Amino acid sequence: MATVYLHKQNLFDNLNKISKINPNILAVIKDNAYGHGIISFSKMLKEWGINKVCVKNNDEAEVIKSLFEEIIIFFPHTGRSAKNFSYCINSLKQLKKNRHPYIHLKIDTGMHRNGILMDELEEALKIIKDKEFEVRGVFTHFCCSDETANDMFIQYERFKKIKNRVEVFCKENEIKIPYFHIANSYALDKLPDTFDYVRPGIALYGGIEGYKPVMELRADVLSSRILKKGWGCGYNKIYMSDEDIEVTTIDVGYGDGLPYFKNGCKLKDAEALGKISMDSMIIKGCFEKEVVVFDDVKEFVKNFDTITYDILVKISPRIKRKTV
Numbered sequence: 001m002a003t004v005y006l007h008k009q010n011l012f013d014n015l016n017k018i019s020k021i022n023p024n025i026l027a028v029i030k031d032n033a034y035g036h037g038i039i040s041f042s043k044m045l046k047e048w049g050i051n052k053v054c055v056k057n058n059d060e061a062e063v064i065k066s067l068f069e070e071i072i073i074f075f076p077h078t079g080r081s082a083k084n085f086s087y088c089i090n091s092l093k094q095l096k097k098n099r100h101p102y103i104h105l106k107i108d109t110g111m112h113r114n115g116i117l118m119d120e121l122e123e124a125l126k127i128i129k130d131k132e133f134e135v136r137g138v139f140t141h142f143c144c145s146d147e148t149a150n151d152m153f154i155q156y157e158r159f160k161k162i163k164n165r166v167e168v169f170c171k172e173n174e175i176k177i178p179y180f181h182i183a184n185s186y187a188l189d190k191l192p193d194t195f196d197y198v199r200p201g202i203a204l205y206g207g208i209e210g211y212k213p214v215m216e217l218r219a220d221v222l223s224s225r226i227l228k229k230g231w232g233c234g235y236n237k238i239y240m241s242d243e244d245i246e247v248t249t250i251d252v253g254y255g256d257g258l259p260y261f262k263n264g265c266k267l268k269d270a271e272a273l274g275k276i277s278m279d280s281m282i283i284k285g286c287f288e289k290e291v292v293v294f295d296d297v298k299e300f301v302k303n304f305d306t307i308t309y310d311i312l313v314k315i316s317p318r319i320k321r322k323t324v
């Protein structure tokens with residue numbers, strides 16, 4: 001059976017590195033912890049000392065609610081709730097309808113995807129005051145922090161203005177000042193100030209340069225054979241051998257969440273031949289036991305026209321996770 005190994009020490013090294021920039025970390029574990037497995041990953045985070053996390057929705061929050069002091073829900077829906085759940089407010093309309101008392105106010109400073117528009121802030125603050133919501137946090141999200149262009153700093157300056165205004169409002173109304181957070185992974189080491197908390201996702205998992213990979217995918221051997229000269233293997237016989245070679249079939253395919261490929265792929269330990277199947281692929285050579293498909297998604301992604309996030313997040317939750 002294929003297995004996902006989660007390398008705890010690598011995660012801890014990533015957390016130690018991030019905590020040198022800012023020790024207050026909101027760990028983003030949306031989408032099944034970027035495919036790593038939300039429960040296994042959360043246990044490691046907790047062991048390191050993380051006490052606040054961000055998830056996608058209430059269902060994800062529910063699964064880990066006993067582990068953390070605060071769970072920030074990016075896209076809350078009606079359903080089970082709890083005192084340690086904080087709902088992100090993605091629009092004025094949502095704020096008006098909201099009934100959950102604990103919120104994080106998202107400000108649209110330039111990505112134009114979600115959040116209260118900057119000129120809606122006063123109206124939002126009025127609603128917050130009238131309905132006595134507790135604003136636990138205020139945040140924004142960068143659209144271009146992986147580029148060298150200026151956009152990130154424009155958003156950063158806008159956010160500083162928002163921060164000042166919210167602080168004045170809180171003082172005037174004698175309410176607790178929320179914490180401010182802005183930095184996703186790419187922004188971590190680029191900003192003059194990361195404010196109260198940082199909010200990294202992909203850096204935790206080692207999906208960008210400078211951070212260690214946490215996920216390793218290994219597959220088991222199903223069978224092996226000699227592929228004779230002139231034979232083709234797999235669907236449509238895409239790989240044709242011009243000599244007698246040994247080939248091995250291993251037990252992961254696109255049904256396990258790997259990206260589809262039509263003509264070979266470079267794995268950590270081996271070379272896959274021809275087309276990937278739903279539950280298996282054929283690799284070159286003779287293997288007796290476990291084959292490492294990838295142990296660093298930054299390398300594996302080079303086979304495909306996509307990003308590391310996309311590979312990780314799709315690894316099937318049905319594959320067993322083992323923390324090592």
Ligand SMILES: *Cc1c(COP(=O)(O)O)cnc(C)c1O
Pocket residue numbers: 028030074141184185186199200201202203
């Ligand atoms: C996904 C997400 C993050 C984490 O982004 P990374 O690029 O993985 O660091 C942070 N904030 C918000 C609002 C997000 O949606």
